[in-house]
Amino acid sequence: MKPEPATEPSPENTAKASSDEAPTVISLRGATASLGGRPVLRGVDLAVRRGEVVALLGANGSGKSTAVRSVVGQVPLSGGDLELFGTPGRRFRDWARIGYVPQRTTAASGVPATVREVVSTGRLTRRRLGPPRAADRAAVRRALELVGMADRAKDSVSALSGGQHQRVLIARALAGEPELLIMDEPMAGVDLASQEILAGTLREQVAQGATVLLVLHELGPLEPLIDRAVVLRDGCVVHDGPPPKAVGQHALPGHDHVHPHAAHDAEPIRTGLLT
Numbered sequence: 469m470k471p472e473p474a475t476e477p478s479p480e481n482t483a484k485a486s487s488d489e490a491p492t493v494i495s496l497r498g499a500t501a502s503l504g505g506r507p508v509l510r511g512v513d514l515a516v517r518r519g520e521v522v523a524l525l526g527a528n529g530s531g532k533s534t535a536v537r538s539v540v541g542q543v544p545l546s547g548g549d550l551e552l553f554g555t556p557g558r559r560f561r562d563w564a565r566i567g568y569v570p571q572r573t574t575a576a577s578g579v580p581a582t583v584r585e586v587v588s589t590g591r592l593t594r595r596r597l598g599p600p601r602a603a604d605r606a607a608v609r610r611a612l613e614l615v616g617m618a619d620r621a622k623d624s625v626s627a628l629s630g631g632q633h634q635r636v637l638i639a640r641a642l643a644g645e646p647e648l649l650i651m652d653e654p655m656a657g658v659d660l661a662s663q664e665i666l667a668g669t670l671r672e673q674v675a676q677g678a679t680v681l682l683v684l685h686e687l688g689p690l691e692p693l694i695d696r697a698v699v700l701r702d703g704c705v706v707h708d709g710p711p712p713k714a715v716g717q718h719a720l721p722g723h724d725h726v727h728p729h730a731a732h733d734a735e736p737i738r739t740g741l742l743t
């Protein structure tokens with residue numbers, strides 16, 4: 469006898485259904501922002517639900533970094549709404565729930581520090597005043613292991629390659645054991661071997677229920693992890709749905725991305741998140 473059409477949801481459908489019902493962790497609605505007197509975000513809607521992995525894509529200058537910087541409170545919105553974990557952005561204080569990896573900067577910043585010291589600063593939002601407790605030290609150790617830098621813990625960050633710096637910055641974000649990871653081009657300037665390590669790290673975070681918003685210029689080894697892609701062009705969302713199939717910079721209309729480049733330095737706003 470022919471089986472009845474499946475009424476049971478497949479595991480895929482179940483995942484989708486639960487993701488549709490999951491609470492919204494990031495909500496930008498009609499977000500506008502200007503930098504240097506120029507409108508950069510021109511009415512961005514972006515919603516990320518708990519457990520989702522969302523890629524923010526688009527050409528150089530389309531507003532991706534500005535969008536994530538507005539989410540972490542570093543670029544003020546001139547209009548529209550931001551909510552984080554259901555709390556209006558201006559009232560949100562629970563920064564320990566968010567791990568932010570800014571667009572490629574150096575972990576060294578001219579300050580002599582070891583890899584472990586830099587990663588430990590990612591724990592500050594979780595720590596009470598006073599010396600680090602065993603749980604803090606364990607979280608730092610685990611973050612270093614996750615990015616494959618445990619054997620470099622005592623080295624000066626000034627002795628690291630660009631890709632290793634990036635791994636340290638990601639470990640710094642992971643040390644706070646955040647529920648939401650926001651990473652601005654985590655793969656930029658990272659060699660293929662390190663990209664695979666970072667993809668594995670992220671896979672583990674996602675398996676443990678983390679929500680992830682990634683600015684990317686190509687999906688690369690992260691492609692299997694991405695649930696949804698939001699594409700910006702000139703500060704507007706032009707696509708919100710499945711990730712583009714033909715991955716790479718040529719997959720996106722008008723994509724003319726060039727890397728690496730320096731971080732922008734708009735007036736920072738204090739959020740308790742490291743930049």
Ligand SMILES: Nc1ncnc2c1ncn2[C@@H]1O[C@H](COP(=O)(O)OP(=O)(O)OP(=O)(O)O)[C@@H](O)[C@H]1O
Binds near residue numbers: 506526533729
């Ligand atoms: N501090 C600033 N002052 C003035 N304009 C800025 C500043 N930072 C960024 N911009 C401008 O805002 C626009 C969007 O920049 P943003 O960095 O958000 O783009 P992006 O999509 O992240 O680009 P990229 O892929 O190159 O990182 C660009 O035209 C950029 O020149």
